[in-house]
Structures are given as structure tokens and as C-alpha cells.
Amino acid sequence: MTRLRAVVITAATALVAAAVAAASIGFGGDPPSPGGAPALATAPVTRVTLTRTQQVNGTLGYGTPVRVSARGNGTITALPVLGTLISRGEALYQVDNRPVSLLYGDHPLYRPIQSGDAGWDVNEVEQNLAALGYAGFTVDTTYTASTATAVRKWQKDHGLTQTGVFEPATAVIATGPVRVATVDAQLGDPANGQMLSYSGTTRVVQIPLDVTYQSMARQGSTATVTLPDGTIVPGTVATVGSVAVAGRLAEDPATIDVTVTVADQTRLGTLDRAPVTVSLVAATVENVLTVPVAALVALTDGATGVQVVAGSTNHYVPVELGMFAGGRVQISGDGITEGTLVGIPT
Structure with a gap:
């Protein structure tokens, strides 16, 4: 019989040892040799995809909450309830009875924006205005007189002073709808510190x-x-x-x-x-031959093998081992094919 070295992945070493120990016990404590007594149970070699999990x-x-701090002066006059879902255009909180609205974007606004300004922040504001139904301007990176007109309409609808200048303190930028995760301020506090935190929805x-x-x-x-x-x-x-x-x-x-x-x-x-x-x-291996781990036995030459059962006869075949997963092990060896019956030591 040609000897094959067993190749065992590190995570499966304990399984091999357990299987070999079980085999030795099942055969009276001595490693089996060709022509030994047949096993009391058998199982077929099956071709499957093995997936090992951790x-x-x-x-x-x-998700991880994001903190929101007020960016202006005034007094906090309204705060949301914990767990409230807030979408674009809705108020996160109020300062001096005026809403600070949620807008969508990837970057916080950092400056007042007015006619003649240009940049990505202009585009961010114009995208939000368009999404909220305001029209009459082109969504681009230039803040025109038409943009200022749309901003004045937005300011009027939100009870803000209609200047046509978009103030960063009047909005909070998030990547999408938010859920209020914590409320850190109290009504009557000055609007110059941490107000709340939000998470995704x-x-x-x-x-x-x-x-x-x-x-x-x-x-x-x-x-x-x-x-x-x-x-x-x-x-x-x-x-x-x-x-x-x-x-x-x-x-x-x-x-x-x-x-x-x-x-x-x-x-x-x-x-x-x-x-x-x-x-x-x-890890995953696809379309491989597998047997129950319990089918592994220790052979007399130190190799690991399986007992192949054919009718009333049986013999031992050394096998190479691959992945262990879900109580099965990937094997290969001479004469090992799909459907081959192997013994299960008991």
C-alpha cells in the first residue's frame, strides 16, 4: 500500500486527533490494518461545497452615533424626542423658535453662501433645494441670483429672515435620513454646544x-x-x-x-x-469529495485513512485531508469516488 502524508489545516488538527482516537477505540486500541473487521455502519462519499465559519x-x-453641535447664537426652544426619524427638510431642533433643518450631503457647510459664490457647497445646497421642490435655478456649482431667489422662498417657508444668503447655522448635513440617538441639550440652553447625536435609520x-x-x-x-x-x-x-x-x-x-x-x-x-x-x-471549497469526520482512522504506517466497504469485503485506503467543516472533511485517495461506501468506526 502506498503511503500518503495527511495534509491537515491547522484549525482541524484537534478533529483529526479526535477521529483517530475514536478509530483506535473502535478497533480494540490497535491501529487497523487491511483486512480488519468491517465497520458496523457505513456512509457514502459525497461531493459537496464545504464552508467553514467562525x-x-x-x-x-x-450604528455609531454622530454628534451635532449648534453653530450660532440664541436659545434652544425645541428638541426632538429620542428615536425620532427625521428626513430632508425637517427640523432637527429649533433655536429662537426657528428650525435648523436636515439636508443631505457628504460635507458640512462651512460658510455663508451668496450670489457670486462658487464651489461644491453651492452644489450641495442647490441639490437639496431642488429635491425639496424649489425651482427656477440650475443645479451646478455657481450661486446665482436665481439661486438666491429660491433660498429666499425656502427661508420664508421656514420662518427665517429672507436674506437670500444661505447660512450654515440653519442646516445640518447628513448623508440621508437620521434617527435621533441621544438628546444632550435642554430647552433654554444657549445654542452653542452639543445638541444631540443621530444614527442611521x-x-x-x-x-x-x-x-x-x-x-x-x-x-x-x-x-x-x-x-x-x-x-x-x-x-x-x-x-x-x-x-x-x-x-x-x-x-x-x-x-x-x-x-x-x-x-x-x-x-x-x-x-x-x-x-x-x-x-x-x-473559507469555502466547492465540489469536493467528503466523508464524515468519524470515518477517519489511523493506519499502521502512521497515515490517516478510511475503510472502504464493498459488499462483504473491506479494505483501508490512505487519504489526503483538506478542509473540515460541519462535521465533514474533504478527502482524496486512490479509488475514492463519489458514492464510495466508507466505514464509520463504532
Whole structure:
């Protein structure tokens, strides 16, 4: 019999040892040799796709909050209720009974904008005005007299002084609709400090992933999320951080931030800030021959093999090992084909 060295991935070493130990016990403590007694049970070699996963802990919530600070003078006269959903054009809070509205964009406004100005901030304001139904101007990077007219209409509709100059203190820029995560100010406070924080409106799972498992988190790869009640929902790895954060204690591992999204939000019920378990796909091999891990036996020459059963006869075949996953192991060896019956030591 030709001897083949067993090739075992590191994570599966314990499984091999357990399987070999089980085999030895099943055969009276001596490694089996060709022509030994047939196993009491058999299983066919099957061709499948094996996927090995790694379970990690995460938190289900609305993502990392973003702080909002007031940018002007005056007195806070209205604040939102915790958990309120706010969309474009709606007020986040009020100063001196005048709303500070939510607008969409990628960058915060940094200067008063008026006729003759040009830049990306002009385009950001004009895009929002157009989306809110104001017309009569061209959405571009130039603030014209037509833009100023539209701004005056917007100011009138919001009870602001109709100057035609867009003041950055009258709006907060976010990338989309927001959910009020915290309310930090109180009515009557001066409008010159932190007011509140907001998050996204869609729940996600945030994972402080041990850098040891960084290769398992690939943007766009699938994941499964197990909720506190045992419900399992599918997810997708949306973002993978590139900066490692040191643990709070010296013995704590460094981590990277990973975000998993869940398409079907209804499956999440009303959970918020809930601990969850996430299964990340560590590796996948497609269309490979596999047997139950319990089918592995230790051969007399030190190799690992399986007992091939054909009718009333049986013999042992050394095999090469590949991935372990879900109680099965990838194998290859002489005469090993799909449907081959192998013994299961008992």
C-alpha cells in the first residue's frame, strides 16, 4: 500500500486527533490494518461545497452615533424626542423658535453662501433645494441670483429672515435620513454646544473583530446573525475597518471594526443595542469529495485513512485531508469516488 502524508489545516488538527482516537477505540486500541473487521455502519462519499465559519460576537443597533453641535447664537426652544426619524427638510431642533433643518450631503457647510459664490457647497445646497421642490435655478456649482431667489422662498417657508444668503447655522448635513440617538441639550440652553447625536435609520451589526480573524471579513461576503431569541437571519459584510484598535487591557486583542447589514429589517423585531452572534465565512471549497469526520482512522504506517466497504469485503485506503467543516472533511485517495461506501468506526 502506498503511503500518503495527511495534509491537515491547522484549525482541524484537534478533529483529526479526535477521529483517530475514536478509530483506535473502535478497533480494540490497535491501529487497523487491511483486512480488519468491517465497520458496523457505513456512509457514502459525497461531493459537496464545504464552508467553514467562525462565530464572533457583535451588537445589533443603529450604528455609531454622530454628534451635532449648534453653530450660532440664541436659545434652544425645541428638541426632538429620542428615536425620532427625521428626513430632508425637517427640523432637527429649533433655536429662537426657528428650525435648523436636515439636508443631505457628504460635507458640512462651512460658510455663508451668496450670489457670486462658487464651489461644491453651492452644489450641495442647490441639490437639496431642488429635491425639496424649489425651482427656477440650475443645479451646478455657481450661486446665482436665481439661486438666491429660491433660498429666499425656502427661508420664508421656514420662518427665517429672507436674506437670500444661505447660512450654515440653519442646516445640518447628513448623508440621508437620521434617527435621533441621544438628546444632550435642554430647552433654554444657549445654542452653542452639543445638541444631540443621530444614527442611521437602518439597524446593523457592529463587530469589534479580533485582528486574528481579519481575513474572514471580506466586504460583500455573506454572514448569518443569530438573535438573542435564537432566530437566524442572513446578513452581508458591508464595511471592514483598516485601522486596528488596541484592547483596553494589555491582554485584550487588537480589533478592527466590521459592519454587517441585514436586508430584511422586519426579522429583527424591535431589538436595539442587543448582543448577537455572527457567523463569518472563513473559507469555502466547492465540489469536493467528503466523508464524515468519524470515518477517519489511523493506519499502521502512521497515515490517516478510511475503510472502504464493498459488499462483504473491506479494505483501508490512505487519504489526503483538506478542509473540515460541519462535521465533514474533504478527502482524496486512490479509488475514492463519489458514492464510495466508507466505514464509520463504532
